[in-house]
Amino acid sequence: MSIASKYDASQVEDKWYRYWMEHNFFHSTPDNREPYTIVIPPPNVTGVLHMGHMLNNTIQDVLIRRARLLGKNACWVPGTDHASIATEAKVVAKLADQGIKKSDLTREEFLKHAYEWKDEYGGVILEQLKKLGASCDWDRTAFTMDPHMNESVIKTFVDLYNKGLIYRGYRMVNWDPEAKxxxxxxxxxxxxxxxxxxxxxxxxxxxxxxxxxxxxxxxxxxxxxxxxxxxxxxxxxxxxxxxxxxxxxxxxxxxxxxxxxxxxxxxxxxxxxxxxxxxxxxxxxxxxxxxxxxxxxxxxxxxxxxxxxxxxxxxxxxxxxxxxxxxxxxxxxxxxxxxxxxxxxxxxxxxPRLSDQWFLKMEDLVKPAITSVLETGDVKLFPKKFENTYRHWMENIRDWNISRQLWWGQQIPAYYFGDGKEDFVVAETIEDAVTLSRKRTGNETLTAADLRQDEDALDTWFSSWLWPMSVFDGVRNPENEEFKYYYPTNDLVTGPDILFFWVARMIIAGYEYTDKRPFENVYLTGLVRDKQRRKMSKSLGNSPDALKLIEAYGADGVRVGLLLSSAAGNDLMFDEDLCNQGKGFVNKIWNAFRLIKGWDVSDTIKQPESSKKGLEWYNARFQQTLIEIEDHFSKYRISDALMATYKLIWDDFCSWLLEIAKPAYQQPMDRTTYNAIIEALENNLRILHPFAPFATEEIWQTIADRTPEEALIINRWPEQGVVNAQIIADFDYASQVVSGIRTIRKSKNIAFKDQIELHVVSNENASSDFDTIIAKLGNVSEIAFAKAPLEGALSFRVKSNEYFIPLAGAIDVEAEVAKIEEELKYTKGFLMSVSKKLSNERFVNNAPENVVSIERQKMADAEAKIEALEKRLSSLK
RNA sequence: GCGUCAUUAACUCAGUUGGUUCAGAGUGUUACCUUGACAGGGUAGAAGUCACUGGUUCGAAUCCAGUAUGACGCACCA
CATH class of the missing domain: 3.90.740.10 (Valyl/Leucyl/Isoleucyl-tRNA synthetase, editing domain)
Known part of the structure; x- marks a missing residue:
């Protein structure tokens, strides 16, 4: 089988997205597993995908895919909000193009146009999210004006009114004369x-x-x-x-x-x-x-x-x-x-304009939301620095004007039976309104025709603040099975610009209606800025076309690029080079796979010692990285988790392990090593999958024929084992020896194909476990132990061990002396600073034991090295 | 005006209770290397007064105070 030398995302991504969808892998239903739930910050129906969406949805997808691999029942609920002002403006503009004035339409006629508009354009952004690889449970796609969502909003309004928290007031309000x-x-x-x-x-x-x-x-x-x-x-x-x-x-x-x-x-x-x-x-x-x-x-x-x-x-x-x-x-x-x-x-x-509006009293409602975030930590903000902003807003909160003079949205369920300002009732249905009005007026002949509903609609955020509850129908039916299973949700990922608009209000609503937090962790992403540090926005036109980026770099490339430099809460200076780096990384692992796939495997040859040791080391490194990644995820340091994965795969797996295991040209590889390398690759794919879902699934499925049940997306995260720290330290030492050989080859222009000898004067008692690897990677014919420095050889040192590479002729003694003198000078300076520290009584008495002993070790190392260097120097002179 | 956060290599950023050879990573850059996974690659190197000034400490990129610059948030005097 021939495999392309360049990974082509466009050939791969749609295929696997379709495959995942066909097998319903994104869909979640309650079962006995632990749930892991995210509700999407509903983008508004007028929107198209921009960099901010790309960033926060990539993060959500990483979290969801990882949870899925960890064996949780992962549920990511997508949807959109109706964005009353923006959408109404779009619809009005569209009607104007057709020569229709809003004022000539009835409310019902206008809403019909608005729904038509929404049906045509409202789902665009969700389709774009699919291109990004978002593994949302599309069967659950919600819209803030779906019938059951509307009912939830109205029910909430009536409830708050009956509790005396919503009132109508003649106040100075902020009037937008354009949106009216x-x-x-x-x-x-x-x-x-x-x-x-x-x-x-x-x-x-x-x-x-x-x-x-x-x-x-x-x-x-x-x-x-x-x-x-x-x-x-x-x-x-x-x-x-x-x-x-x-x-x-x-x-x-x-x-x-x-x-x-x-x-x-x-x-x-x-x-x-x-x-x-x-x-x-x-x-x-x-x-x-x-x-x-x-x-x-x-x-x-x-x-x-x-x-x-x-x-x-x-x-x-x-x-x-x-x-x-x-x-x-x-x-x-x-x-x-x-x-x-x-x-x-x-x-x-x-x-500023005086008018009658509906307000929600906030003073008491915010109390649990303050306690939970700032005192008990029931809800946690990442990064923590947003707590101050949150506190300030919450503690100085003013009543919320929830009415809007618009048609697109939930109409306020207040019904007027007379001309007086107080001549109204608030009810969920017109029938209830009639009953209530009869009671209020004592007029039993009053009918629905005598009532006039308030013209205004509710603020869009008055719908979305219920989102984590209403998407599971938890407002109307708090006892339903799904709501009890999925709520409270786990993580919320959004931009800090809607901390008050949305996040704070969801927390308020959550406690008011369920006595529970709506989510446990809030991850606030940074704003995406351009190279001139301007915020990316539609109006500035400085946001690159998201779909074009995906076309150019692949969804995986864009995802990796975006995440590489986006520390939590810090703004991200977006640069297309990042996507290129992401694309390069995907290509790297693709080619690693190509290399492995290209090997002939033999059942008759024995596993070389170098491969065996190399694999032992790699597995230790893998386990170590697994712990690191876990730690990063627990702190929402997504970019660090990715960088740890990136380095593991690029440096440790590709640059070290594959070079160690690689058989000589056109030679076959032993079965044991091959199987172990495949296993290591599969583990790498498992941990990389959340970041680069498409490429990893493609490689996974090409390694072997897999049934749908064996698909990577629903596979398992590697198990955490014990880390063998000694083997990692020993390998690190050996790698420094390899590096020393390379430096000398480089400086003396010794081609890699020319074999060399390596002589060691061992003062260090270093492990010889990796000698076979040193020999292979350095193309060393023989590692010989020597008692004394070798004449006519180039040298380098690792710690206090001395290494010699004999080279016929061409040894520049003077240069060698100069090099050693410089090393000596540096090491002596270093020794001085360490011994100065150790001779300071207050340091020895006050510093913790382990710090002091580390300093002692440093001193001993330096002394040994100095001794070796001086011996070497005198032998040269 | 008040508050919060930032300032570390050419660029973008890490640096997690002050203590490893702690001054780091990635990108870029320099030199060299292409028949055999990948030039979207490899190897080796250069590059920083950790914004500034003081202080605390045996020890400060890290803690404290002040200054400068920038970003954000909140409130504003017509």
């Missing part, structure tokens, strides 16, 4: 923007005097209902009790006093616009000011804006500047940097 909806505080991103500070004169009523205010938003003067000064500000005592006249509108407003005003800032006179500023609203409430809302829902001016009616706020700002200038009341403008709230989704500048 409110946002929660978490959805607002503050960005520094260069703006202007406008200084504007207001006339004082009944006098020719003026006062000057400073504002960043001159267009809001139409909403001014007071001027506020600090009562202690002596500059303005003459203004007390007077009234001011707003420019343009000519409205007369009171001058009020409040020490909220900062004397230092601006002019010391503050215009108060209660409808359009949170702090002004507070002032307004305190001083009983009128509230004038000057904006429409798209942030254009309404009739209070007079001749600016209909203009956008920013357009108006420009125009009003001109008018104020012309009328001479605009004194000056200054550059001013201020932080402006923008919408996370639409990037629109947020407009």
């Amino acid at each position: 909806t409110t946002l929660s505080d978490e959805e607002v991103i503050h960005i520094e923007k260069q703006g202007l500070l406008y200084y504007i004169n207001y006339k004082i009523e009944g006098s020719e005097d003026t006062l000057t205010i400073a504002t960043t938003r001159p267009e809001t003067i139409f909403g001014d209902t007071a001027i506020c000064i600090n009562p202690n500000d002596e500059r303005f005592t003459h203004l007390k009790g007077k009234k001011a006249i707003v420019p343009i509108s000519g409205r007369v407003i009171p001058i009020i006093e409040d020490d909220y005003v900062d004397v230092e800032f601006g002019t010391g006179c503050l215009k108060v616009t209660p409808a359009h500023d949170e702090n002004d609203k507070v002032l307004g409430d305190k001083h009983n000011l009128e509230v004038i809302d000057i904006f429409n829902e798209d942030a254009s001016l309404n009739s209070f804006g007079l001749h600016y009616e209909g203009q956008d706020r920013f357009e108006c700002r420009k125009n009003i500047k001109t008018e104020l200038e012309e009328s001479g009341v605009l004194i000056k403008t200054e550059n001013h940097i201020n932080k402006v709230g923008t919408s996370e989704r639409t990037k629109a500048v947020i407009e």
Whole structure:
């Protein structure tokens, strides 16, 4: 059989993915094994796969595949969320292309379009995950607006309302004029923007005097209902009790006093616009000011804006500047940097706006979520540094605005039976609402037709915070078998950017509804950045096309590349070279397999000693690495686990073991060694499988014909044995001897095919177990023991052992002397520092015993080496 | 403004209770090596004042304080 010298992922990956799917290996049903569960952070239906998804889904797949190999019942639940704002915007835009306005549609008609859109595009990202190799249980694919998920959300809302935790309030909220909806505080991103500070004169009523205010938003003067000064500000005592006249509108407003005003800032006179500023609203409430809302829902001016009616706020700002200038009341403008709230989704500048919204009281709900993460460790964050951020948010939490003025999402189950603000009931179904309304009103003739459901939908996160429960139907049926089996889930892998949006809220919901954590460990990945350290994002266009990367490097290559340099929680500077390295690694093990497969095997020859010893050593190294990997995984140091695997396979297996075992050209190999090498390769495939699932399965299945039950994906993780540390140390010593030989060959241009002799003056009592290996790898005809240094030979030393390679002629005594003198100098310096340490009484008395004895050993080693070097030197002179 | 985290080789990063020849890895780079697994390879080498300044200690990349730079989070004064 001929095997390609280059591994071609494109020929392999789809084949095995199909095979795994056909045999249902990703599917999980409850049984008596220990469950291991992950729920995917549901990507939103408008999304396409980007680097962040690639990273965190690769990590999840590594964890799931490893759990599967460890014999656990691994269940990875995939799905998507409905992303109300983003999706509604897409659907509105698509309809606009077809000449349809949302306002011309009924809610039902709009939702029909939205579902059509979702059915067409909503699954794209999940299909892309398959290319990456994600072994999700696709039969369980969930969507936050599936009927049973909707029911769970509504049930939760009603329950929280009945507990008195949800209330309706008239508040200043964050209004996104583009999406025409409110946002929660978490959805607002503050960005520094260069703006202007406008200084504007207001006339004082009944006098020719003026006062000057400073504002960043001159267009809001139409909403001014007071001027506020600090009562202690002596500059303005003459203004007390007077009234001011707003420019343009000519409205007369009171001058009020409040020490909220900062004397230092601006002019010391503050215009108060209660409808359009949170702090002004507070002032307004305190001083009983009128509230004038000057904006429409798209942030254009309404009739209070007079001749600016209909203009956008920013357009108006420009125009009003001109008018104020012309009328001479605009004194000056200054550059001013201020932080402006923008919408996370639409990037629109947020407009503070007063309106009726639904809120969830957070104060008591967060308590178990604080205790579990910060005190009991019931839920653990990796890396730990996020605990501080978490604490800060949790301890300063504000009530959550959960209503959105959108149609795409779960409609709020509040039903109005009258025009009063309090004339509503909250119920899971319209039937219940009717019953409740009859009770409230005493009107027994009331029917569903008399009720009007609240127009608003719920925040998408109000669905996804239930995710770990609702995907197993645990909200509606907490006693169902699956929920009891899979919940609490084990690990959650996500980006730190949704720590509050999602992770914290899931923890809150988990404890509120099950009294249990929703998951045990939260692994927060870093952000993927480009080489200029910019965050990769769709809007910057600096994210490489995920599928093209997979095409170019193979899914395995991309997975390995991404993981190699992504320590937990640290940002990842993405560079395509990493994928290339991943691809190179896959190719390396492929070629190792090719080499092994190409050997002729003979049953009649005996196993060479070198192979036997080499295998003993490799097995010890393998066991040692297994422990290391285990330790890395336990700390979520995925990249370290991969690097340990990488080095084991590349350095120990390929560079050492295969070179040791390799038979001479066109010679066969003994059966014992061959079988052992295959076994070692299979073990390597087992531990590499989570990182590079496709290539490992391909090699696994090519090694031998396997039944589906024997597929690698459902095979077993190698068993942990005892590590023989001595053999590893002895081999390490031998490898230094090999390295010494190579260095000399290199420096003297002795070709490898030319055999050499090696003479040893043994001072070290080193093990001779690996002499056959030294002979083979150094192409040494004979290892001879000598009592004294050899004349006319090149030399090197390992510890205090001296090695000589006789070389006819061409020995440069002077160079040899210089080399030895340098080694001597270094070793003496080293000895000095060690003996200085040991002669320090306080060190010997205070340092732990083992540290002192290590230092003693170092001193003895150095002394022995110096002695050998000096002997050698005198023999040369 | 407050807080958190970072700063180690040309690049990306490890360094896990302060103590091995502890100053590391991978990539890159330099020199040499291609009939026989792999040039996506091999062998050997070079490369760092562990940001800076002090302190604690027998001993500091590691602990403490301050400074600088950067990232992130939170709150903001119009």
